[in-house]
Amino acid sequence: MADDWWTVLGAAALNNVNAAMRLLIIEDERKVADIVARGLRAERFAVDVAYDGERGWEMASLCDYDLIILDLMLPGPGGSEILRRLRHAKKEVPVLILTARESTAEKVENFEAGADDYLTKPFAMAELLVRVKALLRRGAVPQSSVLRAGDLELDRLSQQVRRGGKKIELTSKEYALLEYLVANAGRVLSRTMIIEHVWDQSFEGLTNIVDVYVRHLREKIEEGHQQKLIRTVRGVGYCVSDEAER
Amino acid sequence: MNTRSLRFGLIGWYAGCLTGVFVLFGVVLHQLLGYYLERNLAELLSRRSEQIAVSLLANVQATGEKYVVDEIQARYNPAQFDRFIRLTRAGGAVLYASGRTADFDPSGLPAAGPGNSTRVVRLADGHRLLVTARTYLSPSGGAYVIESGGPMQAIEEMLSNLVEMLLVNVPLAVLVAVGGGYYLVGRALAPVVRMARSAERITLRNLDEQLPVTRSGDELEQLSLALNHMIRRLREAVEQNQRFLADASHELRTPLTVLRGELESAVGQTAAPELRERLGSALEEVDRLVKIVEALFAISRVEAGDAPRQWTRFDLAQLAAATAEQMSLLAEDKGVRVNCKVEGNVSVEGDSARIKQVVVNLLDNAIKYTPAGGCIELSVQARGGKAVMEVADTGIGIPAGALPRVFERFYRGDQASWRDGGGAGLGLAIVKSICSAHGGQIGVQSVEGRGSHFKVELPLAGGT
Numbered sequence: 001m002a003d004d005w006w007t008v009l010g011a012a013a014l015n016n017v018n019a020a021m022r023l024l025i026i027e028d029e030r031k032v033a034d035i036v037a038r039g040l041r042a043e044r045f046a047v048d049v050a051y052d053g054e055r056g057w058e059m060a061s062l063c064d065y066d067l068i069i070l071d072l073m074l075p076g077p078g079g080s081e082i083l084r085r086l087r088h089a090k091k092e093v094p095v096l097i098l099t100a101r102e103s104t105a106e107k108v109e110n111f112e113a114g115a116d117d118y119l120t121k122p123f124a125m126a127e128l129l130v131r132v133k134a135l136l137r138r139g140a141v142p143q144s145s146v147l148r149a150g151d152l153e154l155d156r157l158s159q160q161v162r163r164g165g166k167k168i169e170l171t172s173k174e175y176a177l178l179e180y181l182v183a184n185a186g187r188v189l190s191r192t193m194i195i196e197h198v199w200d201q202s203f204e205g206l207t208n209i210v211d212v213y214v215r216h217l218r219e220k221i222e223e224g225h226q227q228k229l230i231r232t233v234r235g236v237g238y239c240v241s242d243e244a245e246r
Numbered sequence: 247m248n249t250r251s252l253r254f255g256l257i258g259w260y261a262g263c264l265t266g267v268f269v270l271f272g273v274v275l276h277q278l279l280g281y282y283l284e285r286n287l288a289e290l291l292s293r294r295s296e297q298i299a300v301s302l303l304a305n306v307q308a309t310g311e312k313y314v315v316d317e318i319q320a321r322y323n324p325a326q327f328d329r330f331i332r333l334t335r336a337g338g339a340v341l342y343a344s345g346r347t348a349d350f351d352p353s354g355l356p357a358a359g360p361g362n363s364t365r366v367v368r369l370a371d372g373h374r375l376l377v378t379a380r381t382y383l384s385p386s387g388g389a390y391v392i393e394s395g396g397p398m399q400a401i402e403e404m405l406s407n408l409v410e411m412l413l414v415n416v417p418l419a420v421l422v423a424v425g426g427g428y429y430l431v432g433r434a435l436a437p438v439v440r441m442a443r444s445a446e447r448i449t450l451r452n453l454d455e456q457l458p459v460t461r462s463g464d465e466l467e468q469l470s471l472a473l474n475h476m477i478r479r480l481r482e483a484v485e486q487n488q489r490f491l492a493d494a495s496h497e498l499r500t501p502l503t504v505l506r507g508e509l510e511s512a513v514g515q516t517a518a519p520e521l522r523e524r525l526g527s528a529l530e531e532v533d534r535l536v537k538i539v540e541a542l543f544a545i546s547r548v549e550a551g552d553a554p555r556q557w558t559r560f561d562l563a564q565l566a567a568a569t570a571e572q573m574s575l576l577a578e579d580k581g582v583r584v585n586c587k588v589e590g591n592v593s594v595e596g597d598s599a600r601i602k603q604v605v606v607n608l609l610d611n612a613i614k615y616t617p618a619g620g621c622i623e624l625s626v627q628a629r630g631g632k633a634v635m636e637v638a639d640t641g642i643g644i645p646a647g648a649l650p651r652v653f654e655r656f657y658r659g660d661q662a663s664w665r666d667g668g669g670a671g672l673g674l675a676i677v678k679s680i681c682s683a684h685g686g687q688i689g690v691q692s693v694e695g696r697g698s699h700f701k702v703e704l705p706l707a708g709g710t
Binding site: 029031032035036038039073100120121122123124125126173191199200201202203204206207208209212213215216233234235236 | 495496499500502503504505506507508509510511513522523525526527528529530532533536540569572573575576579599600602603605606610
């Protein structure tokens, strides 16, 4: 494990922007920890992993990480305990909680203890990445008001959409969906993520509503264009990219 | 009053027994008193005959019969003292017979038979007379029959007084006893009534409550203790069930996370379209599993009531209309029309996100099971002190045999058309548990092939 750590630190020095970011995963389920680590490393983050609470707390207190991904159920001190210790030691590192127990009361408790975000297992890797990036961006430069994907242009202020300079009329839901997809361009977003972001939790079971809206959206923005913008990734979700659909 | 209650039954038996005992007592008393008084009178009368025999007839040889007769008249004065005395010479000749008194007229009284006897005779005027007859053999050899009589009237009056007294007092006593008994039984049974009332208040939500126990040391205390034990065991079972679900949740979620993560990264790494399709298909099934796990635990959480009470007051009509609007594209896409008939402000109290889920699930079902060209009607109104929301469709309907089971977990009809929906059979179970968690209820009517009609009733928020 220690080897891992130094290898990663060494690798971090070589890599680009994201590599300047050092993340710690404290998770006792090795497979889950490894999948998350792999996913994050693919995004060029430097990732350390601790498989128990004791080791996790040691690493978190010794090193200054940019973000900690913390499981709640751990051998040794639990996730809540580590979170409390961190905040007690005045460490302001953003903490993303992973949990298998989805109780709102627990959620509230951990937010009060200083958690920055919360993700319930089983989660989609894409969702974890989106949240990690959001946490790292927090307090950073505001995004520009115009989003682009290929020849598609979204103006967030006026909520206007143009493709190839031609204005496209969208309903507010269609706009919200498109904005979410374009803001995360290049990333596959799951239907659940889309529902939670564009609709609300009450629609959770209703993933087919996403398909219907995406179809309508496609009709509007892809009509008369050769290049498909919204890509379907079977079993995962949707993705906006300017690459041609594979 | 409940005539089948324990109280009523007990008192009925009690009153019956008491009345029986009193009647028996009265009859025996009446008989004994009559017998005793009659014997007393008979004794008095035979003593009188004895006196006449010993003091007068013993010397009849010396004094003569005339003297005896005069003495009897002088000493006993039957007419004045309401007595009857008759002296007959054995053979039939009446020496003396007292006449009419103020009370009775003994004339025409038949003669007594030979020997000593006591009899009751009814006189011509209706009065009854107790007559003792004694045959006396005088030293001179002559035999005389002395009859001595007294009216039964006093005895009869006394007996009838007794009957009157009993007729008035026995019912009175029974009434008082029944009243007292009713009160006492009521007091004794009051803890049972209290227990029943508090037992009714106990649901899955407040299993930590206990029934009140009166430390009386009697059977009722035992009963309440036994019930409390039962509630405790029930609570333990429910808690165990919830713990099991929480543990199962954890245990299922972790492998699902791994499965999903591995499949996703495999999809990202493979370029072969066929393999991507297969991995995608596997991912879809993982998604379905995740949904089932989540829906199942959503139900158990709602049922356990441990969802935090984020209750607010909101307008059900507005919520339903807004949700229908959000889902209209879904219906449009299917070629189904949604008519929204909501009226005014129908204010209810609850977790609006969950109630919204009720609307979403019901509308989603309706859209799913209504063929193109069909129509769904959503209405919300305040009716009969309740907030009533109805979702009616012109869809395929539900077979009568399946109707009672549609709210069960994992229940899906046998028909293939039901399976097309692709759900896990948990949507309506969630709807039902949310409704009951809000103190409401849900019902369904359906005609196969013509459509279904779901009706949700929730309590209106107070003060509206």
